Amino acid sequence: MSDQAGTARVRVPERAKRGEVIEIRAMIEHPMESGFRLNNVGKPIPRHIVESFTCEYHGREIFRARLHPAVSTNPYFLFYTVATASGELRFTWKDDHGGVTTHVARIEVSER
Amino acid sequence: MPAQPAGWCGVTSRRAVLRALAAGACLLAVRPARAAAEEVAAALRETFGGRPITPGKVVLELPKLAENGAVVPVTVSVDSPMTERDHVKSIHLFAEKNPLPRILEVQLGPNSGKARVASRIRIADSQQITAVAVLSDGTLWSAAVQVEVTVTGCGL
Numbered sequence: 001m002s003d004q005a006g007t008a009r010v011r012v013p014e015r016a017k018r019g020e021v022i023e024i025r026a027m028i029e030h031p032m033e034s035g036f037r038l039n040n041v042g043k044p045i046p047r048h049i050v051e052s053f054t055c056e057y058h059g060r061e062i063f064r065a066r067l068h069p070a071v072s073t074n075p076y077f078l079f080y081t082v083a084t085a086s087g088e089l090r091f092t093w094k095d096d097h098g099g100v101t102t103h104v105a106r107i108e109v110s111e112r
Numbered sequence: 113m114p115a116q117p118a119g120w121c122g123v124t125s126r127r128a129v130l131r132a133l134a135a136g137a138c139l140l141a142v143r144p145a146r147a148a149a150e151e152v153a154a155a156l157r158e159t160f161g162g163r164p165i166t167p168g169k170v171v172l173e174l175p176k177l178a179e180n181g182a183v184v185p186v187t188v189s190v191d192s193p194m195t196e197r198d199h200v201k202s203i204h205l206f207a208e209k210n211p212l213p214r215i216l217e218v219q220l221g222p223n224s225g226k227a228r229v230a231s232r233i234r235i236a237d238s239q240q241i242t243a244v245a246v247l248s249d250g251t252l253w254s255a256a257v258q259v260e261v262t263v264t265g266c267g268l
Contacts, residue, residue, distance in 0.1 A: 021225035
């Protein structure tokens with residue numbers, strides 16, 4: 001099965017100067033069910049977590065995270081990159097149920 | 113009423129608090145055994161192959177007192193120029209009393225510009241959290257912070 005992993009929310013500056021370090025925030029709505037919980041009749045709730053998150057800028061991977069059950073519900077990351085050229089930032093989340101969510105943001109980079 | 117499943121979050125005395133929280137479905141640890149300091153040591157050995165880890169260069173920001181262990185903000189920054197020759201390759205977070213010692217790993221590179229990452233994590237109980245950074249020259253640096261949790265990361 002290949003569903004969406006969840007709804008993504010991403011914050012990337014619309015514009016930056018070449019060489020500027022920009023801040024990126026990315027969050028996905030996801031239960032991050034750890035697999036360590038029991039339901040109200042004592043049965044284990046199966047694990048359902050986002051396992052990987054990546055950000056590509058101009059086709060080059062600039063950030064990768066591997067997540068374990070200790071990452072909170074609705075995983076959130078703040079990180080940085082150097083604005084090199086106008087183009088796309090592609091964010092991808094993959095969960096352990098085959099869910100994949102991709103989000104694309106555009107940035108315009110001007111010469112200094 | 114049938115007997116309550118043993119150990120709401122493991123600890124009977126917290127039952128009242130948990131019941132208030134839980135309204136039905138919160139959570140009890142399936143695995144009462146927790147990652148102990150030895151498990152963190154084992155995870156470090158497995159990840160870094162016994163290479164020496166030096167305290168320093170890494171700043172691990174966590175609240176000293178976390179009200180809600182299920183959502184604890186964490187920031188890790190590393191003293192690094194983040195150039196092609198000298199940058200942080202990865203940052204790893206470990207917990208000694210969570211059900212699993214690993215929390216998350218991130219990979220950075222010279223294009224990151226700044227060696228700083230923030231996220232939100234679960235901390236099952238009061239414990240020490242450790243951050244390890246791998247630099248491009250192959251050296252390993254770490255920082256550790258003790259976090260007190262008032263409401264456990266119940267059902268972590």
